Amino acid sequence: MKRLYSYVALSLGLLCANAAYSFDRITGQSFASRSEVIASEAMAATSQPLATQIALDVMKRGGNAIDAAIAANAALGLMEPTGNGIGGDLYAMVWHAKSQKLYGLNASGRSPLGLSYDMLANELKKLGRDTIPAHGMLPISVPGAVDGWFELHSKFGSLPMTDILQPAIRYAEQGFPVSELIAYYWQRSVPVLSKQPGDFSAAFTLDGKAPAKGQIFKNPALANTYKAIAKDGRDAFYKGDIAVTIDRFMRANGGYLRFADFANHRSDWVEPVGVEYKGHTLWELPPNGQGIAALQMLQILKNYDLKASGFNTPQSLHLLVEAKKLAFEDRAKFYADQDFNKAPVKGLISEQYGRERAKLIGDKAAKRVDAGNPALYQGDTIYMTTADKDGNMVSLIQSNYRGMGSGVVVPGLGFVFQDRGEMFSMDPQHANAYAPGKRPFHTIIPAFVTKDDKPLISFGVMGGAMQPQGHVQILVNMVDYGMNLQEAGDAPRWQHLGNTEPTDASDKYLENGGYIEVESGVPYETARELMHKGHAVRYGLGGYGGYQAIMRDHANGVWIGASESRKDGQAAGY
Known part of the structure; x- marks a missing residue:
């Protein structure tokens, strides 16, 4: 599949050197897979075209960007179950045009109240392991997405929730054609997940197999769940028959979630935190998510002239990767549920701390990297975005x-x-150590950019640890290298892997330097020079995230949209 990238070995790297930072034959500008999408009234960008159309339809019927985001997210839970669904969590930022303010929502769930640390450790011992597994009952936390929808809706929504969820209900009952990349990931998931307790095969396969590209897939059970939520609100999920059914199933199958876990769940409105970078302010949500890693990287990178270094040159990539290493060691040590361990956020994202951390970057790749002391300066996911005629913007993951x-x-x-x-640490001394009723470290992060105190860009780059790296790459591509919204997402990406993780022991640190994966568009000359600097470099197979973005053109009063060329999605407006 062309979107999954052909694997290119380093020995063949010279063959793709000319592909890096390609230029359009007519304009001479940097390459984009397509033009930016421009519309006067409203815009939506999601990873599935049908969901994008649902968002637009909602806004055409008088709904606002918040209604559209909820409707599209519900549709994506049906159409892209490989990345999201109401069994998961949600984070969002909303630019509210009337109040001219950016709001942040943390709608992530917590671990079971009845599963103590010692009980979990004993369960892991029975499995012959000391880390939380990826599948089965033990990594399950309370799903926060549904409550997130209703928090967004109660604060900013316009249309009734019954209207908002109706398109997803209709598609769940009547069916939808499965798109190409989603079909691929669905096929990969079925062999592993069919072995887990419950109804996976009956709910998510056709005669035991994942639906193929173009096949019609229905999910009548999800339609019924959506109907109950639309009719009786969030309490249908957290205090009604759905919660009772889940409690009963968990008790019968060795799970630990209970009715009380659902009844006690709440989302939190939080203040976004921002860092200025060359006249633009990047906004992220505070931990338990990893968003501030992007802000830490920017505070380090503003000490260098990336524009002068050039796009995807050995020097610019060296600086970006070294900044990532430094930020991610702090990520591993400090990022956790703020109700349990207060991270020194102000210090972590301060300009002074960034300046001190930047001094650690030399001309060669750092092999050992430790977390810093910010207290001294203390003062597979979907991403989608919508914007409406009134100027409201939603950044949702x-x-x-x-x-x-x-x-x-x-x-x-x-x-x-x-x-x-699975993202909890089992080291009891770690800030992210497992505890009952605690939110685990989270990788999913929405992003937002303002300029001159005005809303500019709502965007995200879904995909695990790639996300803060991707946020920085998008912003740097636009601010330092002058790319437009679509070019910034299409440009060849890189990611650094191998840092200490928030699931590791509290005394662990990066000691081998990790390695860099680059897309085939990065010149081999750049990879070779990075290796001379001591970096381990590989040309990787996918894994570079999924980008969606909407930008406000204040001068012309229009919306500009961009969508990930590596996925099935679409940016569209009217």
Whole structure:
């Protein structure tokens, strides 16, 4: 499949050197897979074209960007179960035009109240392991997405929730054609997840197989769940028959979620935090997510002239990768549920701390990297975005974690439970150590950019640890290298892997330098020079995230949209 990238070995790298930072034959500008999408009234960008159309339809019927985002997210839970669904969590940022303010929502769930650390450790011992597994009952935490929808709707929504969920209900009952890349990931998930407790095969396969590209897929059980939510609100999910059914199933199958976990769940409105970078301010949500890693990277990178270094040159990539290494060691040590461990966020994202961390970057790749002391300066996921005629913008990300999640499906409900609990550390001294009723470290992060105190870009780059790296690459591509919204997403990407993780022991640190994966568009000359600097470099197979973006053109009063060329999605407006 062309979107999954052909694997290019380093020995063949010279063959693709000329592909890097390609230029259009007519304009001479940097390459984009297509033009930016421009519309005067409204815009939506999602990873599935049918979901994009649903968002636009909602806004054409008088709904706002918030209504459209909820409707599209519900549709994506049906159409892209490989990345999200109501068994997972949600984060969002909303630019509210009337109040001219950016709001942040943390709608992530918590671990079971009845599963103590010692009980979990004993369960892991029975499995012969000391880390939380990716599938089955143990990594399941309370799904926060549904409550997130209703928090967004109660604060900013316009249309009734029954109207908002109706398109997804109709597609769930009547069926939809499965798109290409989603079919590929669906096929990869079925062999593993079919073995988990519950109804996965009945709910998510056709005669035991994943639906192929173009096949019509229906999910009547999910339609019924959506109908109950539309009729009786969030309490149908957290305090009604759905919660009772889940409790009963968990007790019968060795799970730990209970009715009380659902009844006690709440989302939190949080203040986004921002860092200025060359006249633009990138906004992220504070931990338990990893968004501030992008802000830490920017505070380090503003000490260098990336524009002068050039796009995807050995020097610019060296600086970007080294900044990522430094930020991610702090990510591993400090990012956790703020109700349990207060991270020194102000210090972590401060300009002074970034300046001190930048001094650690030399001309050669760092092999050992430790977390810093920010207290001294203390003062598989979907991403989608919508914008409406009034100027409201929504940056929303939602995930099951690891594609289709835990694999656990309660019969009759039509959705997979997330496995986000895998992201806890089992080191009791770690800030991210497992505890009952605690939110695990999260990778999913929405992003937002303002300029001169005005809303500019709502965007995201879904995909695990790639996300903060992707956020920085998009912003740098536009600010330092002058790319437009679509070019910034199409440009060849890189990612650094191998840093210490928030699931590791509290005394662990990066000691071998990790390695860089680059897309085939990165010149071999750049890869070779990076190796001379001590970096381990590979040409990787996919894994570079999924980008969607909407930008406000204030001068012309129009919306500009861009969508990930590596996925099935679409940016469209009217």
